Amino acid sequence: MEHKKVIVTGGNRGIGKGIVLSLLDQGYLVLATSRDSKKFDMSHQNLEVANLDVCDQASIDDFQQIVNDFDPDILINNAGITKDNLFLRMNEDDWAEVIDTNLNSVFRMTKLVVRGMLKKKWGRIINISSISGSMGNPGQTNYSASKAGVEAFSRSLAKELGSRNITVNSVAPGFIQTDMTQGLIDEEITKKIPLQRVGSVEDVASLINFLVSEESNYITGQTLVVDGGLFMK
Ligand SMILES: NC(=O)c1ccc[n+]([C@@H]2O[C@H](COP(=O)([O-])OP(=O)(O)OC[C@H]3O[C@@H](n4cnc5c(N)ncnc54)[C@H](OP(=O)(O)O)[C@@H]3O)[C@@H](O)[C@H]2O)c1
Numbered sequence: 200m201e202h203k204k205v206i207v208t209g210g211n212r213g214i215g216k217g218i219v220l221s222l223l224d225q226g227y228l229v230l231a232t233s234r235d236s237k238k239f240d241m242s243h244q245n246l247e248v249a250n251l252d253v254c255d256q257a258s259i260d261d262f263q264q265i266v267n268d269f270d271p272d273i274l275i276n277n278a279g280i281t282k283d284n285l286f287l288r289m290n291e292d293d294w295a296e297v298i299d300t301n302l303n304s305v306f307r308m309t310k311l312v313v314r315g316m317l318k319k320k321w322g323r324i325i326n327i328s329s330i331s332g333s334m335g336n337p338g339q340t341n342y343s344a345s346k347a348g349v350e351a352f353s354r355s356l357a358k359e360l361g362s363r364n365i366t367v368n369s370v371a372p373g374f375i376q377t378d379m380t381q382g383l384i385d386e387e388i389t390k391k392i393p394l395q396r397v398g399s400v401e402d403v404a405s406l407i408n409f410l411v412s413e414e415s416n417y418i419t420g421q422t423l424v425v426d427g428g429l430f431m432k
Pocket residue numbers: 208209210211212213214215233234235238251252253254276277278279280300327328329330371372373374375376377378379380
């Protein structure tokens with residue numbers, strides 16, 4: 200089996216960690232990033248780790264050489280944050296920080312990898328969005344806007360890169376049990392989910408496994424939802 204090389208941002212915990220473990224299981228070579236790579240509590244012969252703050256241009260610049268040496272086939276833009284507040288109480292810093300971490304970072308990271316993928320005439324860019332980007336959520340004007348932006352970015356880039364056999368897709372999870380949703384999930388929310396349970400990081404990783412594989416060759420510019428049926432169009 201050919202071992203494709205994958206970069207996962209925010210791979211040290213939550214959904215990112217679930218994705219990293221699942222890709223390693225299948226034989227991919229993974230470069231996982233964290234703001235502090237000492238935070239990785241896993242090791243594997245096919246795992247490389249690196250420090251990266253997706254909001255810090257100096258950190259991004261330092262990472263370019265690591266990307267060039269690793270020569271990735273696949274980029275998974277997973278790092279993200281919430282800073283929830285009702286709009287009337289939301290200040291501009293909370294708006295800007297979420298847009299910068301969740302949306303501007305996708306622009307910065309994609310810049311780092313796209314030339315290499317163009318040379319290979321093969322690539323996969325997968326952006327972790329959220330159903331909040333399509334359905335909206337009170338308290339999440341900043342987060343919803345960032346995720347809707349990520350999905351729109353993916354569609355336009357998919358049209359630019361399709362002729363070079365590079366696909367660009369978004370994955371939109373619903374409620375997944377991680378630090379991000381700690382204290383937010385209650386019985387009321389679970390009752391609204393048709394599958395009657397909150398998702399696991401493995402539920403998201405299963406979809407990623409499909410998207411990184413050759414099985415997804417003819418899918419691009421899409422937002423694939425993994426939410427137990429909570430948001431149906
Ligand atoms: N959990 C859900 O229900 C859910 C639903 C829909 C979408 N999502 C999306 O899924 C992705 C992962 O979420 P999660 O639930 O796994 O969250 P999480 O457990 O809070 O983990 C967030 C990850 O992002 C990294 N990160 C945050 N800011 C960063 C920055 N400036 N530079 C580099 N890395 C940064 C964190 O690194 P540190 O350890 O250094 O903080 C951490 O690895 C996010 O994009 C989120 O919006 C989550």
